[in-house]
Amino acid sequence: MTTSLFRSLYHQGFVRVAACTxxxxxxxxxxxxxxxxxxxRTCAQQGAGLCVFPELGLSGYSIEDLLQHSTLQRGVENALxxxxxxxxxxxxxxxxxxxxxxxxxxxxxxxxxxRGRILGVVPKSYLPNYxxxxxxxxxxxxxxxxxxxxxxxxxxxxxxxxLLFTAQDVPxxxxxxxxxxxxxxxxxxxxxxxxxxxxxxxxxSASDITVGKARTRSLxxxxxxxxxxxxxxxxxxxxxxxxxxxxxxGQTAIFENGVLLAESERFxxxxxxxxADIDLTLLxxxxxxxGSFSDCAAMAGPAQALWQSIGFTLAPPVSDxxxxxxxxxxxxxxxxxxxxxxxxxxAFTIQVSALKQRLKSCRAAGMxxxxxxxxxxxxxxxxxxxxxxELGWPRTAIRGYTMPGFGTTEQTLTSAHALMEHLGIxxxxxxxxxxxxxxxxxxxxxxxxxxxxxxxxFENVQAGLRTDFLFRLANQHNGIVIGTGDLSELALGWxxxxxxxxxAHYNVNAGLxxxxxxxxxxxxxxxxxxxxxxxxxxxxxLATEISPELIPATAGASQSTxxxxxxxxxxxxxxxxxxxxxxxxxxxxxxxxxxWRDAGQGxxxxxxxxxxxxxxxxxxxxxxxxxxxxxxxxxxxxxRSAMPNGPKVMAGGSLSPRGDWRAPSDGNATLWLKExxxxxPEA
Numbered sequence: 102m103t104t105s106l107f108r109s110l111y112h113q114g115f116v117r118v119a120a121c122t123x124x125x126x127x128x129x130x131x132x133x134x135x136x137x138x139x140x141x142r143t144c145a146q147q148g149a150g151l152c153v154f155p156e157l158g159l160s161g162y163s164i165e166d167l168l169q170h171s172t173l174q175r176g177v178e179n180a181l182x183x184x185x186x187x188x189x190x191x192x193x194x195x196x197x198x199x200x201x202x203x204x205x206x207x208x209x210x211x212x213x214x215x216r217g218r219i220l221g222v223v224p225k226s227y228l229p230n231y232x233x234x235x236x237x238x239x240x241x242x243x244x245x246x247x248x249x250x251x252x253x254x255x256x257x258x259x260x261x262x263x264l265l266f267t268a269q270d271v272p273x274x275x276x277x278x279x280x281x282x283x284x285x286x287x288x289x290x291x292x293x294x295x296x297x298x299x300x301x302x303x304x305x306s307a308s309d310i311t312v313g314k315a316r317t318r319s320l321x322x323x324x325x326x327x328x329x330x331x332x333x334x335x336x337x338x339x340x341x342x343x344x345x346x347x348x349x350x351g352q353t354a355i356f357e358n359g360v361l362l363a364e365s366e367r368f369x370x371x372x373x374x375x376x377a378d379i380d381l382t383l384l385x386x387x388x389x390x391x392g393s394f395s396d397c398a399a400m401a402g403p404a405q406a407l408w409q410s411i412g413f414t415l416a417p418p419v420s421d422x423x424x425x426x427x428x429x430x431x432x433x434x435x436x437x438x439x440x441x442x443x444x445x446x447x448a449f450t451i452q453v454s455a456l457k458q459r460l461k462s463c464r465a466a467g468m469x470x471x472x473x474x475x476x477x478x479x480x481x482x483x484x485x486x487x488x489x490x491e492l493g494w495p496r497t498a499i500r501g502y503t504m505p506g507f508g509t510t511e512q513t514l515t516s517a518h519a520l521m522e523h524l525g526i527x528x529x530x531x532x533x534x535x536x537x538x539x540x541x542x543x544x545x546x547x548x549x550x551x552x553x554x555x556x557x558x559f560e561n562v563q564a565g566l567r568t569d570f571l572f573r574l575a576n577q578h579n580g581i582v583i584g585t586g587d588l589s590e591l592a593l594g595w596x597x598x599x600x601x602x603x604x605a606h607y608n609v610n611a612g613l614x615x616x617x618x619x620x621x622x623x624x625x626x627x628x629x630x631x632x633x634x635x636x637x638x639x640x641x642x643l644a645t646e647i648s649p650e651l652i653p654a655t656a657g658a659s660q661s662t663x664x665x666x667x668x669x670x671x672x673x674x675x676x677x678x679x680x681x682x683x684x685x686x687x688x689x690x691x692x693x694x695x696x697w698r699d700a701g702q703g704x705x706x707x708x709x710x711x712x713x714x715x716x717x718x719x720x721x722x723x724x725x726x727x728x729x730x731x732x733x734x735x736x737x738x739x740x741r742s743a744m745p746n747g748p749k750v751m752a753g754g755s756l757s758p759r760g761d762w763r764a765p766s767d768g769n770a771t772l773w774l775k776e777x778x779x780x781x782p783e784a
Contacts, residue, residue, distance in 0.1 A: 114382030162307035189217035206241035273381035295329035327359030474513030564601035584608025594737025611747030734770035
């Protein structure tokens with residue numbers, strides 16, 4: 102694959118869209134035609150494939166009885182036909198608002214234009230006729246209009262609420278249209294459109310503004326995008342509308358599956374367009390994964406009989422246009438401080454709540470935990486301490502053991518002892534080296550003969566002995582072993598089967614990725630739950646390099662996990678999109694390059710010092726993506742299939758075969774590695 106094609110957002114399953122508002126000239130459709138065209142051309146230069154404009158934008162919404170004058174109606178139709186002709190060289194589909202006469206009635210319409218054609222006309226289904234609104238004075242409701250056509254510019258054009266507009270060359274790009282009040286009713290037309298296949302929903306609005314109304318609109322749009330598992334574009338009228346008795350704010354926004362992608366400043370001066378890239382692949386995967394969506398659609402009736410699909414060819418650019426959408430380096434870790442605070446509170450509380458329930462149900466008298474001085478065991482210990490406090494147990498009911506082996510460093514040993522002492526738990530040191538040496542001698546391992554052989558057997562003898570001791574100590578003291586292994590390690594299989602981080606009576610960290618655990622510890626420092634002496638140790642733990650410490654340090658350097666298996670930042674990025682959205686390596690690499698190639702761009706979560714702001718180019722991303730795909734799909738599932746109980750914490754998913762992810766233990770990564778080799782450039 103060429104690099105330019107790899108970096109094409111349209112090739113990668115996105116479509117660029119724009120929600121637009123422009124100054125309206127009341128009852129002058131030709132001036133409004135020019136404003137719309139100019140704004141559309143600007144959006145086209147940015148590569149937008151869809152531009153949505155406000156309700157009745159060709160005439161103005163607030164012209165009242167002028168809407169019914171034949172002179173205005175002829176001017177609107179002429180301007181509309183000319184606008185369609187002017188789009189012959191434009192990339193985007195245009196959705197514009199116009200009052201149009203059909204048979205014996207006037208309708209408030211959305212007109213869909215592309216490449217010189219009027220693709221179809223959708224009438225407003227529900228007309229407000231309360232408080233400041235009196236649309237039924239001028240228009241007929243369109244909710245019952247199906248299967249009809251109207252004459253525009255000498256041609257018959259599809260007309261009705263049963264129209265869907267489908268790009269033949271952009272998989273998943275299917276457009277449904279509704280108008281203003283349609284969104285405010287209990288059963289919006291866009292709901293049926295989505296169930297019939299529309300992935301992008303457009304709302305042309307002329308909603309007047311009152312205090313607090315903008316937030317209500319946003320909540321409705323956000324909710325509708327989530328319920329419909331769709332993108333939702335909202336474009337409201339603004340500058341130029343009559344302020345005889347009302348005011349207008351020109352609110353424009355783009356939502357996707359319950360997430361705000363982009364929004365404009367309100368009360369603009371001049372034309373304004375908010376642009377974002379919709380992830381069509383994500384929407385299609387989400388609908389397929391959530392079976393209740395298709396079940397609901399099936400109950401609504403046969404889509405083919407109720408809808409007309411109008412095809413068009415978008416012919417999008419294949420050049421590198423970048424990617425215009427919120428995209429986090431750490432999808433498990435929000436960059437927004439308030440959101441991160443909330444997520445950390447909920448994650449920690451979920452862990453504590455789950456552990457409390459397990460301790461009550463199994464009637465344990467205490468907890469047993471191995472404390473290494475590293476990230477995972479430190480956080481699991483904090484959860485255990487908080488759980489004991491809430492249960493009213495003495496902290497001495499927690500038995501913490503540090504078990505130095507051949508690779509244990511003085512720094513982590515000191516941190517482990519200090520943490521246990523300051524937290525007030527029962528603590529002890531069990532040196533596993535004599536037992537490990539005896540086992541290695543019994544096995545006739547070369548290390549026992551004095552040879553510096555530090556192979557996987559050498560490592561796992563230590564990991565296994567630690568687990569053996571913890572389980573027998575739990576038997577001895579009527580406790581349960583608290584697991585410390587995290588979601589990232591489970592994904593990569595970076596845990597020894599049956600022992601070590603893979604095994605416990607209950608694993609409180611099983612649903613947490615490594616990158617979030619770091620922030621949870623920072624949150625614990627800031628939360629006030631723990632005293633200053635504990636927080637000082639936590640800061641030391643955060644600054645310590647991630648290491649299993651199973652191999653003796655050489656030249657002062659301890660064994661580095663990330664040197665061996667790659668940066669957890671990249672692996673957690675990949676894990677989120679594999680687990681939550683089923684993305685393949687090509688689009689994960691595309692997205693990872695967008696956020697990781699420049700450390701100076703985009704927001705970083707709180708707590709990252711400037712020297713921690715790293716960047717990764719495509720070759721590095723590709724290298725570690727290959728490692729992840731092989732380990733995740735080929736070598737690690739059998740460990741996950743037999744993992745102990747532990748709570749699912751993140752919406753991004755868990756790897757328990759009982760709580761979320763299910764896969765064969767004897768699977769393979771052939772298809773994923775093939776896609777990586779064929780569709781991700783090496784440079």
